[in-house]
Amino acid sequence: MEYLFSHRNKLKDILTDKFVFLFLDYDGTLTPIAQTPDKAVISKEKKDLLGRLSNNPNCKVAIISGRSLSDIKALVGIKSIIYAGNHGLEIEGPKIKFESRLSPRFKSIIRDIYKDAVGRFSKIKGVLIENKGLTLSVHYRLVDKQDIQEFLKILAEITDPYIVRNKIKINSGKKVYEIRPPVMWDKGKIVLWLLSRQQFLLENNNILPIYIGDDTTDEDAFKALKKKGLTIFVGEKASPGARYYLKNTEEVTELLRLIFDLKHK
Ligand SMILES: [Mg+2]
Numbered sequence: 469m470e471y472l473f474s475h476r477n478k479l480k481d482i483l484t485d486k487f488v489f490l491f492l493d494y495d496g497t498l499t500p501i502a503q504t505p506d507k508a509v510i511s512k513e514k515k516d517l518l519g520r521l522s523n524n525p526n527c528k529v530a531i532i533s534g535r536s537l538s539d540i541k542a543l544v545g546i547k548s549i550i551y552a553g554n555h556g557l558e559i560e561g562p563k564i565k566f567e568s569r570l571s572p573r574f575k576s577i578i579r580d581i582y583k584d585a586v587g588r589f590s591k592i593k594g595v596l597i598e599n600k601g602l603t604l605s606v607h608y609r610l611v612d613k614q615d616i617q618e619f620l621k622i623l624a625e626i627t628d629p630y631i632v633r634n635k636i637k638i639n640s641g642k643k644v645y646e647i648r649p650p651v652m653w654d655k656g657k658i659v660l661w662l663l664s665r666q667q668f669l670l671e672n673n674n675i676l677p678i679y680i681g682d683d684t685t686d687e688d689a690f691k692a693l694k695k696k697g698l699t700i701f702v703g704e705k706a707s708p709g710a711r712y713y714l715k716n717t718e719e720v721t722e723l724l725r726l727i728f729d730l731k732h733k
Contacts, residue, residue: 472700472712473719476726482698483730486676487526489666489697490727491659491689492518492720494533494540496682497702500717501642503609504596505535510544517724522548526731530662532556532655534646534685536600554602555648555685556658564665570602574649577635578604581626581647588622595619602649609643641683655681656688663696678727680720681710 472479492498495508498518502508522529530550533540537553537560544551550561557568582599585606589595594610611619623645630636639646663677677697679689690699690709701710702720714720 469706469710469713472714486674488727489528489663489675489677491530491532491679493681493686494531497680497720514721517728519546521728522546524731528666552658554600555655556653557602568653570649584626592619604647606645641685654688655685656692659689660692
């Protein structure tokens with residue numbers, strides 16, 4: 469990985485003549501990781517920049533999050549942005565609306581696991597269970613170190629019976645486990661789909677996709693865009709898929725400002 473801002477001039481060169489399609493993760497990318505999900509609030513400056521960028525005729529902005537669609541829409545609140553919630557299982561934006569066709573049976577599985585989890589995790593302090601309709605997040609950032617083993621044991625007891633029957637998939641992120649439908653749909657696929665749709669709408673291929681993310685689920689998108697655009701990891705830890713990195717979410721703001729200044733002329 470190379471530090472993106474060591475290549476400022478090159479960056480300006482490649483950005484100048486291209487239509488920029490900006491794909492952003494939310495938690496850890498647009499906001500620092502917070503103790504609990506409800507505390508991750510986007511700054512006014514970032515919101516302002518995203519609003520302006522998404523209304524620029526040479527740019528498009530999509531936010532792709534593991535949060536539910538309604539949650540991510542409410543947090544950002546800008547109409548001209550495309551939102552993909554639940555890792556892309558639901559998408560909404562200007563002239564676009566999509567929900568992955570999951571059987572009602574799957575939603576009832578999520579409901580069952582949720583109920584089970586709420587009951588069984590009640591004895592461990594700090595577990596936060598989020599029912600996002602199509603997926604479920606189990607956060608353990610606030611769980612005491614000494615309880616982690618027990619936490620993992622219970623999680624396995626709850627989810628293993630579903631995993632072995634291929635009823636769910638489970639992914640881990642930053643102090644969170646995501647319980648998801650066993651479908652081949654991830655941030656990489658969603659990004660490629662949105663990109664080809666945009667190429668079709670603009671009738672040209674002169675689009676530069678930029679993906680910025682900080683966590684394991686973003687790796688699918690990094691991989692998908694490896695040869696097509698700029699892949700940027702947020703954080704000091706190495707990412708196997710991203711070509712560049714930025715040190716923190718403030719540098720993401722700086723990059724948004726840089727793109728805005730170039731495109732605003
Ligand atoms: Mg993230």
